[in-house]
Amino acid sequence: MITVHSLKSDPLWQSPLDREALYRLLSVVTGKSLSMLTAFPETGLAPEQAAAFHLLAQRYREGEPLAYILGEQGFWSLTLSVSPDVLIPRPDTECVVEAVLSLGAGQRWRVADLGTGSGAIALSLAKEHPDWEIVATDASSAALAVARANAVKNRISQVDFRLGSWFEPLDGRFHLIVSNPPYIAESDPHLASLTREPLQALVAPDEGLADIDWLTAHAASYLHPLGWLVVEHGWLQGAAVQSLFRRSGFREVRTGYDYGGNPRFTLGCL
Numbered sequence: 001m002i003t004v005h006s007l008k009s010d011p012l013w014q015s016p017l018d019r020e021a022l023y024r025l026l027s028v029v030t031g032k033s034l035s036m037l038t039a040f041p042e043t044g045l046a047p048e049q050a051a052a053f054h055l056l057a058q059r060y061r062e063g064e065p066l067a068y069i070l071g072e073q074g075f076w077s078l079t080l081s082v083s084p085d086v087l088i089p090r091p092d093t094e095c096v097v098e099a100v101l102s103l104g105a106g107q108r109w110r111v112a113d114l115g116t117g118s119g120a121i122a123l124s125l126a127k128e129h130p131d132w133e134i135v136a137t138d139a140s141s142a143a144l145a146v147a148r149a150n151a152v153k154n155r156i157s158q159v160d161f162r163l164g165s166w167f168e169p170l171d172g173r174f175h176l177i178v179s180n181p182p183y184i185a186e187s188d189p190h191l192a193s194l195t196r197e198p199l200q201a202l203v204a205p206d207e208g209l210a211d212i213d214w215l216t217a218h219a220a221s222y223l224h225p226l227g228w229l230v231v232e233h234g235w236l237q238g239a240a241v242q243s244l245f246r247r248s249g250f251r252e253v254r255t256g257y258d259y260g261g262n263p264r265f266t267l268g269c270l
Helices: 005-011 016-030 034-040 047-061 066-070 092-102 118-126 141-153 189-193 210-222 237-248
Strands: 072-075 080-081 110-114 133-138 159-163 176-177 225-233 251-258 265-270
Touching: 016 034, 016 066, 034 189, 047 066, 047 118, 066 072, 080 118, 080 141, 092 118, 092 176, 092 225, 092 265, 110 118, 118 133, 118 141, 118 159, 133 141, 141 159, 176 210, 210 225, 210 237, 237 251, 237 265
Parallel strands: 110 133, 110 176, 133 159, 176 225
Antiparallel strands: 072 080, 225 265, 251 265
């Protein structure tokens, strides 16, 4: 009989991170909770369940991100569907959501999320502020399809998804523009571990700063007076991004930190 315990001869089970991932895959194929699977290792698997688990575990072993295998990722208070058409939302970006919510506390704002991907930022803001008007843009129609599906999945209706590059689909003025743009340099060695995610959403020329440069240079034309720009960036880019903000006339420029204490986003107002 195949049991949870008998599956643990695989070396992947020796790593705590891999072990957690394998338990989640087991939960998917068995329909049983993680707590039950860990508490009762004698739990049996039908042959078809064991076969399905081995297929999923092989995909994980070959480097496919767990979120893509599961087809979803938790972010903020949402469960978001994900596919290789979009980046996997990360906890670091939740800090960007927190910053926007703090800036807009008590306000009724019009907000634009540029390069929305899975819709993580836009939908999180909409969840917290049903009274905000939110426009989310992306140059990828495939990514926008994922974002729209996530809006339906999470019963969020007030986000207006628009196809186009950066500011191109926008009309009128906004109280705040937010973006998690590509910011990894083409020579960054970390790219070797990110090959399953869409590179066009990760990599930018000019040491990763080209898209941030474009955003800071053009945002003022779409912001109300005293409007805010908030941009996520790499942990070593804070000083350079602050310079781009100031060059474009932003005031009160400051950099915020992610949950690991690393500089992760910069904001400023007109």
